[in-house]
Ligand code: FES
């Protein structure tokens with residue numbers, strides 16, 4: 110095996126053996142050590158991470174390295190701002206390298222809104238430590254004490270002497286090859302004192318974006334490039350019985366590989382590659398899969414057992430059964446959400462190129478380090494011999510995990526001796542990735558006659574555990590998540606289970622409020638245990654003018670309705686207000702949305718506003734009409750002409766209310782803003798029509814049904830909750 | 846093509862998008878769906894936005910085509926590009942070239958559109974990151990000519 114060109118990746122080398130200065134020139138390097146995953150899981154102190162490092166070079170620039178990637182959420186800008194803040198450097202003097210496995214710290218992947226709380230904090234701390242070393246060097250050069258120094262825009266001087274004797278960061282580190290570890294006593298600039306972070310900024314790279322110069326993974330080319338395609342099973346769960354590549358082998362310039370389940374072809378141009386794929390003759394064995402109509406009962410009948418399901422949650426306080434049986438008001442209802450697709454505008458893409466035994470792969474992926482390790486294992490290489498680079502990505506939303514594609518490209522490139530690029534077609538993107546899980550939530554609740562919640566039983570089937578716990582006070586609680594054997598591929602998705610679980614809970618809270626004749630905002634405030642969430646709810650109710658009108662359903666006038674919902678997840682707090690119109694023809698229009706959001710100190714205000722607004726719009730699709738249709742493992746609507754996503758005409762005016770809490774650590778803003786949209790709209794539809802819709806999407810064909818029954822979920826196959834006992838049943842409240 | 850003539854072979858029934866991206870290396874126009882649904886591939890054909898994925902290259906023969914790479918004139922961004930630069934109505938930015946071409950085409954036909962006209966004209970462009978409201982704002986800003994003058998030289 111020939112020696113890898115650039116040596117051992119930094120994250121696999123001992124800290125003192127990393128060739129920082131050979132790669133990036135002389136200077137100062139400050140390293141924050143990481144925490145690798147332990148056997149016991151994350152444990153205290155949060156998720157494992159690879160730390161961060163910052164190199165200050167003789168050119169006066171700060172080069173920061175982090176294992177997270179930019180998936181189009183604006184984190185590159187936000188994270189660069191934090192470095193610029195700590196070092197008081199202009200933004201263009203900060204160069205952030207993200208997710209490059211040769212030079213960046215290890216990272217588990219970019220998901221779960223961890224970029225700001227993890228990478229953001231790591232860069233702040235590392236930047237603060239670098240600043241301390243720079244000031245210490247400056248103090249000795251300027252023969253002054255550190256407290257007597259001032260610094261700005263990469264220059265340091267003794268207070269009162271600015272013009273005469275100032276030193277640039279470049280001058281301070283020239284000729285140095287010094288590595289420092291971040292001391293535990295490092296204090297980043299508190300957000301209340303930020304002068305660079307937290308201010309409006311244009312996104313980094315905006316000029317490349319508007320001129321078309323930005324190169325995404327699917328735009329990359331190398332000399333001699335071949336275009337690859339993978340052979341995929343015709344339906345979920347089908348296995349390859351035999352394959353005949355003889356016709357492919359006779360095609361000029363076409364390369365093919367067959368290794369186990371992997372069958373792939375490559376050709377000098379995409380049309381020939383498509384023809385080669387059509388020329389593959391394969392026999393498949395399909396497995397029995399349910400039809401769409403049976404999905405709820407199928408999931409109920411196919412619980413997935415075993416410890417490997419990370420998403421199991423069992424939470425219990427008090428005696429729920431007893432509390433339910435003695436409660437004067439009880440309500441049972443079942444809510445569901447459909448499988449939906451991520452539909453990133455750029456499909457999955459990978460470009461693989463070998464140099465000897467070392468593979469370099471440019472990959473549209475949210476998980477570069479797991480991709481590297483997985484590829485190394487599959488190809489029989491050491492991780493040092495795989496280099497994963499993450500170019501700009503045309504969004505991910507939790508769906509960009511590109512290992513199949515990466516492996517196919519790598520194998521084809523090896524077989525052909527040429528670089529190979531694979532870009533999924535839109536149809537492959539729909540059928541060969543994964544979906545947000547179909548979910549069913551059964552709720553049984555009990556309240557006193559004055560509405561006070563006394564029992565809360567929340568049984569989740571297949572959604573996942575995100576936002577499973579209720580933010581409302583309930584003395585007796587039982588919350589369980591039961592994963593199921595899904596008949597379609599399912600996995601991570603922006604906000605994931607938070608949407609399903611919150612839709613169920615926030616719809617149900619509205620049903621309870623209505624049952625008890627209490628204003629939905631007041632009812633929530635009465636039960637909320639989290640002051641920050643209450644503050645967001647109040648801010649949104651204010652902006653929406655909630656208190657200005659009466660609260661009972663129908664108060665908005667005929668055909669008009671309003672609804673509100675809150676949510677709390679990943680450190681973010683959200684409240685969404687929706688106003689809808691349902692005229693005589695029952696065609697729903699959402700006429701106004703107000704989304705309030707708080708995620709601690711705001712680093713990149715315009716970026717966060719985009720996230721909240723964009724998240725709200727994405728959530729509208731899943732709330733109103735998005736659904737994957739399927740039959741026995743086949744996706745029936747794998748095209749944009751068949752799977753509807755929100756467009757200009759679907760987008761109502763959206764007012765975003767951001768609460769900036771400089772006294773609290775920054776959290777991510779990419780996910781939580783989605784979670785209150787669907788229940789706010791469902792609650793508004795109820796307010797307008799008296800019809801309670803309990804399944805997402807709410808209005809697949811655009812119209813609100815005349816009664817609950819039409820909009821209700823197909824009835825569960827077993828264990829229907831017992832008849833609800835109620836003091837009174839206002840219109841539209843149904844028994845489960 | 847962006848003012849330069851390119852000889853291309855016509856031996857196969859390829860789309861304009863295919864020729865742009867795979868044969869001429871102009872990757873500003875994106876592949877989003879290949880069936881005329883998303884607008885990511887829009888270019889100007891004789892000044893009007895068309896979906897390059899839905900046009901056989903034979904239809905473009907001998908006609909003027911402008912892609913996002915050729916939209917800026919003499920080092921000056923097109924007003925729609927300038928407005929996008931200032932307002933950043935994008936996140937991943939993958940839909941942006943198509944949005945800008947659609948906006949430029951609209952303004953060439955209707956220099957002073959209403960908000961409703963912008964929405965209607967742009968409805969064939971999808972932004973999965975949900976930048977729609979700011980895209981409308983950016984196109985209206987470009988139409989009103991209220992771009993920051995100092996930003997033009999960037
Ligand atoms: S790629 Fe042409 S419209 Fe989608």
Ligand code: FES
Nearest residue numbers: 936938940972974
């Ligand atoms: S910015 Fe990502 S698709 Fe529009």
